[in-house]
Amino acid sequence: MKAAQASVVLFAFWLVLSGSLNLIDLAFGLILSVLFGVWAAKTLWAEDAPVLTARQAGQFVLYIPHLLKNMVVSALQVAEVVLDPRMPIDPIIVGHRTPFKREVTRVAYANSITLTPGTLTVDVENNTFYIHGLAESFTDEIASGELEQRLMRVFEE
Amino acid sequence: METFFWGLGIFLLVNAFVCLWRAYAGPTTVDRVLAVNIIGTKTLVVLAVLALVFGRGILLDVALVYGLLNFVITIAATRFMETGRLKGDWS
Amino acid sequence: MISYEGIINAIVVVLVGFGAFFFLVGTIGLVRLPDFYSRTHAATKCDTLGAGSILLALAVFNGLEPSSVKMIALAALVLLSSPTSGHALARAAHRTGLDYWRLDKE
Numbered sequence: 283m284k285a286a287q288a289s290v291v292l293f294a295f296w297l298v299l300s301g302s303l304n305l306i307d308l309a310f311g312l313i314l315s316v317l318f319g320v321w322a323a324k325t326l327w328a329e330d331a332p333v334l335t336a337r338q339a340g341q342f343v344l345y346i347p348h349l350l351k352n353m354v355v356s357a358l359q360v361a362e363v364v365l366d367p368r369m370p371i372d373p374i375i376v377g378h379r380t381p382f383k384r385e386v387t388r389v390a391y392a393n394s395i396t397l398t399p400g401t402l403t404v405d406v407e408n409n410t411f412y413i414h415g416l417a418e419s420f421t422d423e424i425a426s427g428e429l430e431q432r433l434m435r436v437f438e439e
Numbered sequence: 440m441e442t443f444f445w446g447l448g449i450f451l452l453v454n455a456f457v458c459l460w461r462a463y464a465g466p467t468t469v470d471r472v473l474a475v476n477i478i479g480t481k482t483l484v485v486l487a488v489l490a491l492v493f494g495r496g497i498l499l500d501v502a503l504v505y506g507l508l509n510f511v512i513t514i515a516a517t518r519f520m521e522t523g524r525l526k527g528d529w530s
Numbered sequence: 531m532i533s534y535e536g537i538i539n540a541i542v543v544v545l546v547g548f549g550a551f552f553f554l555v556g557t558i559g560l561v562r563l564p565d566f567y568s569r570t571h572a573a574t575k576c577d578t579l580g581a582g583s584i585l586l587a588l589a590v591f592n593g594l595e596p597s598s599v600k601m602i603a604l605a606a607l608v609l610l611s612s613p614t615s616g617h618a619l620a621r622a623a624h625r626t627g628l629d630y631w632r633l634d635k636e
Binding site: 510 | 539542543546550553554556557560561566569570573577580581584585588591592596597600601603604607608611612614615616618619621622623625626628
């Protein structure tokens with residue numbers, strides 16, 4: 283089952299790369315993607331891949347625009363800091379404990395923090411995230427737990 | 440429009456050379472790896488621009504492999520810095 | 531009368547300008563900021579957005595072709611890999627005991 287999923291994804295990737303619909307190209311791609319799919323299912327996804335229910339997948343798709351908006355805001359904020367001659371930063375590293383139960387939530391949370399204005403995930407130990415902030419006001423936003431609640435709704439309900 | 444894309448490519452290359460200064464100056468190893476990673480991203484975009492200007496689709500494949508290698512190089516370098524070896528579990 | 535090509539070119543110029551601005555900010559940040567962690571802020575955020583919007587502009591200029599799909603795939607690759615490698619570097623720095631720069635409060 284895992285091998286079939288991996289093969290489908292690899293075949294789609296092959297279609298993007300080759301960009302042709304010749305019979306020979308398609309056959310070659312099909313053989314290669316099945317071979318690599320079986321190999322990938324054995325070695326790369328030896329442990330359980332993250333499984334999302336339909337509702338969680340929908341919530342995740344709804345989460346993406348929020349993430350993109352945050353990316354633009356955080357890049358603008360870095361621009362503001364960097365282009366200011368006085369460079370108003372006061373960096374700080376804080377630890378933040380979270381109640382997540384699944385690995386996929388932790389991954390999403392770490393990447394979301396990195397894309398939130400002024401914060402960067404430095405280290406993750408069990409459920410404690412070490413966050414570098416350009417100023418204390420940015421890490422306060424993480425500590426308020428709003429992002430955490432949002433991701434809990436997406437992945438753990 | 441072609442002149443515009445040439446300008447963009449030159450602008451990105453100048454940026455990449457400024458980043459090279461950070462790779463030279465350091466002061467720590469992670470700074471150098473970060474600078475090289477950034478230069479890699481810029482090179483990837485330059486390759487995509489060249490593919491469009493020259494009309495050579497194959498440069499896009501080169502850019503794709505470049506991006507993947509750039510990622511793998513960074514991960515391997517950080518892993519080596521943390522554990523001092525490249526094989527076995529990463530803990 | 532505004533032509534279709536004119537609209538496309540305007541979109542491309544705006545997106546490229548946006549991306550080039552963020553690339554410039556990323557470079558200035560990489561040179562100006564005082565320590566590794568703050569440089570990673572500039573590198574991951576600005577460069578990801580810059581590369582993403584320039585590649586999107588190239589795909590828009592190229593129109594509906596297989597190579598445009600490849601450019602979007604490149605943008606997705608940068609969007610996924612850049613924060614991840616930034617995080618890996620920050621973790622390596624943190625675990626090897628690199629301290630962060632503090633503001634001198636006198």
